[in-house]
Amino acid sequence: MAGTYHHGDLRAHVLAAAAAEIARSGPDGVSLRALARDAGVSHGAPAHHFGDRRGLFTALAAEGFGLLADALATSVAAGDFARTAVDYVTFAVEHPGHYAVMFRADLIDPEDSELQRQEGRARDALRDGVATLPPERLAVPAEQARQAAWALVHGIASLHLDGALPRTDPADLARAAARQLFG
Amino acid sequence: MAGTYHHGDLRAHVLAAAAAEIARSGPDGVSLRALARDAGVSHGAPAHHFGDRRGLFTALAAEGFGLLADALATSVAAGDFARTAVDYVTFAVEHPGHYAVMFRADLIDPEDSELQRQEGRARDALRDGVATLPPERLAVPAEQARQAAWALVHGIASLHLDGALPRTDPADLARAAARQLFG
DNA sequence: TTCCAATCTAGACAGTGACTAGATTATGCC
DNA sequence: GGCATAATCTAGTCACTGTCTAGATTGGAA
Numbered sequence: 001m002a003g004t005y006h007h008g009d010l011r012a013h014v015l016a017a018a019a020a021e022i023a024r025s026g027p028d029g030v031s032l033r034a035l036a037r038d039a040g041v042s043h044g045a046p047a048h049h050f051g052d053r054r055g056l057f058t059a060l061a062a063e064g065f066g067l068l069a070d071a072l073a074t075s076v077a078a079g080d081f082a083r084t085a086v087d088y089v090t091f092a093v094e095h096p097g098h099y100a101v102m103f104r105a106d107l108i109d110p111e112d113s114e115l116q117r118q119e120g121r122a123r124d125a126l127r128d129g130v131a132t133l134p135p136e137r138l139a140v141p142a143e144q145a146r147q148a149a150w151a152l153v154h155g156i157a158s159l160h161l162d163g164a165l166p167r168t169d170p171a172d173l174a175r176a177a178a179r180q181l182f183g
Numbered sequence: 184m185a186g187t188y189h190h191g192d193l194r195a196h197v198l199a200a201a202a203a204e205i206a207r208s209g210p211d212g213v214s215l216r217a218l219a220r221d222a223g224v225s226h227g228a229p230a231h232h233f234g235d236r237r238g239l240f241t242a243l244a245a246e247g248f249g250l251l252a253d254a255l256a257t258s259v260a261a262g263d264f265a266r267t268a269v270d271y272v273t274f275a276v277e278h279p280g281h282y283a284v285m286f287r288a289d290l291i292d293p294e295d296s297e298l299q300r301q302e303g304r305a306r307d308a309l310r311d312g313v314a315t316l317p318p319e320r321l322a323v324p325a326e327q328a329r330q331a332a333w334a335l336v337h338g339i340a341s342l343h344l345d346g347a348l349p350r351t352d353p354a355d356l357a358r359a360a361a362r363q364l365f366g
Numbered sequence: 367t368t369c370c371a372a373t374c375t376a377g378a379c380a381g382t383g384a385c386t387a388g389a390t391t392a393t394g395c396c
Numbered sequence: 397g398g399c400a401t402a403a404t405c406t407a408g409t410c411a412c413t414g415t416c417t418a419g420a421t422t423g424g425a426a
Contacts, residue, residue, distance in 0.1 A: 041406085
């Protein structure tokens with residue numbers, strides 16, 4: 001509301017605006033000062049919530065990993081890996097601003113405890129998803145199969161978000177790729 | 184040489200220094216002015232060769248796609264897809280500065296003709312590599328198999344470069360992943 | 367030699383992230 | 397209620413950046 005000294009929920013507002021801006025023009029398109037202007041606060045205000053630019057991206061990545069873990073939970077519990085693969089890619093498509101920073105080691109602080117916690121949740125979900133596969137479907141050790149599955153869905157998500165897969169539905173591709181990978 | 188007005192080969196020098204800096208601290212760590220200082224030229228000199236920051240990254244990406252196409256050529260000609268997968272990942276490991284910008288739509292100019300030419304070469308190499316696989320190994324249409332193969336090696340390369348696969352040899356993983364994907 | 371294009375210098379400008387000191391507001395505690 | 401204290405925000409400053417100019421220097425072709 002105009003006239004109030006405090007914004008009310010600046011942290012959440014800035015996080016959402018940052019995600020939208022990243023989705024539009026990438027992490028480099030994000031300016032802390034522009035975010036502050038949009039929120040109607042002074043240029044230094046966001047720093048209190050995130051410390052610095054890296055802190056903002058780290059918070060966004062942590063939120064993203066949490067949302068990803070949530071998105072995978074249902075299909076993992078159901079033991080349906082093909083659907084887990086589709087859900088993974090769908091998450092990236094629906095949260096491009098989050099996904100674009102989640103794996104960018106140069107933009108985030110890997111020591112952040114909240115980031116590690118949420119990243120662990122997402123990683124566990126994917127591990128459990130692969131663990132539901134019948135052993136005879138695996139041509140390689142389970143750990144390598146897990147990493148290959150992760151690389152496959154991450155690759156599809158990344159290529160799609162970078163525009164390298166035009167005229168291709170990423171969810172369809174994820175389904176087909178899961179079948180090719182695990183029969 | 185000191186004292187000469189012209190650098191001699193500023194373009195190649197800046198490209199190599201930029202690749203090294205990106206490998207060290209990511210694309211955001213690259214400063215045109217710092218590159219100029221290192222090369223011993225004025226801060227505006229690189230602009231003549233690359234136009235702007237985007238032009239520099241575009242030139243680096245084009246060079247990267249060309250090197251990638253070269254790196255894949257031998258194993259593709261031999262019809263050895265597992266080795267093509269390993270060669271792809273090995274290229275990314277050995278040229279992290281190039282690879283980090285090759286798929287970044289927000290950093291490069293997709294209209295650049297040299298970029299399109301080299302990218303086409305790399306894409307054709309990967310397509311030919313998958314085409315050598317016996318049809319009975321494919322559980323899905325060839326186009327989807329090709330995209331899945333690309334996503335798999337790209338995913339391994341990306342995750343490795345972002346530090347998400349510690350204690351894992353990316354070449355070993357590429358070999359195992361190729362076996363899991365195509366039997 | 368002369369001319370021209372390629373290359374580089376030097377200066378300026380607006381925008382940025384980060385830091386600081388201090389003002390304002392919210393909150394828990396008496 | 398009143399008050400101390402932490403949380404939040406403002407405003408100013410700084411060095412640095414990319415980009416844009418106008419002009420100087422150099423190499424090569426005619």
